Amino acid sequence: MTKISPDIDETMLKESIVAVSADVSFASDHFPKYKLGPDNQILEEPRGDNSGPSLKEVVERETTQLSKQHKRLSVRDLASKFDKNLTAAAKFADEAKLREVASLEGHVLLKKLRDALESLRGRMAGRNKEDVEKAISMVEALAVKLTQKEGELIQEKFEVKKLANFLKQASEDAKKLVNQEKSFACAEIESARAVVQRFGEALDEQEKNPENSQKTQEVEELVEEVQEARRIKFMHQPSKVMDMEHELRALRAQIREKTIFSVKLQKELAINKRAEENKSCMFVLHGSETLGSCLQLKPRSDNAPSLSQSSIQWYRLSSDENRKEVISGANKTMYAPEPLDVGRILQADILSNGQKISVTTANPIDSAAGLASYVETLLRKSSSEFNVVISRINGQDHSLRSTHSFNIGKMRIKLCRGWITKSRENYSTSMLLCGARGDANAPAKSLFWQPRKGHSYVLTFESERDRNAAIMVARKHALDCSVCF
Numbered sequence: 001m002t003k004i005s006p007d008i009d010e011t012m013l014k015e016s017i018v019a020v021s022a023d024v025s026f027a028s029d030h031f032p033k034y035k036l037g038p039d040n041q042i043l044e045e046p047r048g049d050n051s052g053p054s055l056k057e058v059v060e061r062e063t064t065q066l067s068k069q070h071k072r073l074s075v076r077d078l079a080s081k082f083d084k085n086l087t088a089a090a091k092f093a094d095e096a097k098l099r100e101v102a103s104l105e106g107h108v109l110l111k112k113l114r115d116a117l118e119s120l121r122g123r124m125a126g127r128n129k130e131d132v133e134k135a136i137s138m139v140e141a142l143a144v145k146l147t148q149k150e151g152e153l154i155q156e157k158f159e160v161k162k163l164a165n166f167l168k169q170a171s172e173d174a175k176k177l178v179n180q181e182k183s184f185a186c187a188e189i190e191s192a193r194a195v196v197q198r199f200g201e202a203l204d205e206q207e208k209n210p211e212n213s214q215k216t217q218e219v220e221e222l223v224e225e226v227q228e229a230r231r232i233k234f235m236h237q238p239s240k241v242m243d244m245e246h247e248l249r250a251l252r253a254q255i256r257e258k259t260i261f262s263v264k265l266q267k268e269l270a271i272n273k274r275a276e277e278n279k280s281c282m283f284v285l286h287g288s289e290t291l292g293s294c295l296q297l298k299p300r301s302d303n304a305p306s307l308s309q310s311s312i313q314w315y316r317l318s319s320d321e322n323r324k325e326v327i328s329g330a331n332k333t334m335y336a337p338e339p340l341d342v343g344r345i346l347q348a349d350i351l352s353n354g355q356k357i358s359v360t361t362a363n364p365i366d367s368a369a370g371l372a373s374y375v376e377t378l379l380r381k382s383s384s385e386f387n388v389v390i391s392r393i394n395g396q397d398h399s400l401r402s403t404h405s406f407n408i409g410k411m412r413i414k415l416c417r418g419w420i421t422k423s424r425e426n427y428s429t430s431m432l433l434c435g436a437r438g439d440a441n442a443p444a445k446s447l448f449w450q451p452r453k454g455h456s457y458v459l460t461f462e463s464e465r466d467r468n469a470a471i472m473v474a475r476k477h478a479l480d481c482s483v484c485f
Helices: 006-016 055-072 076-123 127-208 216-235 239-279 371-379 464-480
Strands: 034-036 042-044 283-286 295-299 311-317 324-326 345-352 355-360 383-393 403-409 412-417 420-426 432-435 446-452 455-461
Touching: 055 127, 076 127, 127 216, 283 345, 283 355, 295 345, 371 464, 383 464, 403 455, 403 464, 412 446, 420 446, 420 455, 432 464, 446 464, 455 464
Parallel strands: none
Antiparallel strands: 034 042, 283 295, 311 324, 311 345, 345 355, 383 403, 383 455, 403 412, 412 420, 432 446, 446 455
């Protein structure tokens, strides 16, 4: 019988254990727990799954989101926009009332002034009486202008009132729709909140009585109701308000398109009306209605009055023909449009034997092609230089046809020939620069320049583009110096 010592036994146990690598990672840092089942079977205790939140936490989160959604359904922003527009319309109406009061006061003052002048005319004689009569005519002209302004004010007041009524009706409709949608949404959200609360109570009871399996079907029904509540919540996101805003944008776009189309039709009607009036007129305008051309009055028939014995005046009208501006010095049969005439309608009035005849262009004056880009290039430079020929000095013809340099800078304009300076002046209110008036040899290429009072030039450029570009560049630099001519 062999005796085994304890030392040998311990050594054998150590040799039988396989070494384990240090890189091995175990699923748990403790031994698993077991319990004995029926027939002495070993059963492992179930481990909790911590991969996601519990059902109770999900219910609480849903309740919080529903509460936030209830607060977010008060769409005051849309109603506030209508209220702001309505307030602006009311403000415009108040301003129109103030203008009406001022207009009435103006009529009273003009009447008092005219009565005073009438009483004064009876006591005057000679030249003083003529001055008083001239003052009376000026007061009557002011009264006519004031009456025209009143007409425009009445039209503006009507438009403002119409806009205010439209905004008021739209605001009321929007508020009704918002309140209706809000009540529907609140009712459904309250119903969903009650369902969630019942579902939470059922879960609490299930946690207290886990062995009660009779309420499983009721819990499933509550889950379906919670899903329905979630669907209601997503349905009542602010998408309806966004749809209303999209509809409003679409309506604004349609109104804008209709307005543009209406303006276009009005312009076409005005063009046709002017064409019909010109057909029955005894005079006609010859020439292209573009910048760089020259318009000339010519009789349509032999029965027309002689232009040489008639008084002529050219006017500049706005596109809607509401404003009429006299073109100073334009009193000849020929007129070359300048950059200030672009987009305007030109009218020539012929007065002969007490009869006034008006001729207008069929369309507004168009700009010349490529002129805008050419002017932008010149404005990038510190100064622009053009070759010109002096046609007239102080209204007298200039016989020498030598070429001069016309330099337009940011602060002043200089006319020179080589080293000899003819004139050099800074921009000021006494300076004038515009298209040539009167009987110039080439009016489309000529401009009138008055550097100071009592001294003027008529300069002829090499091309129509140079002449128009020089006028535009000079006016831009003058505006930068707070001078307008």
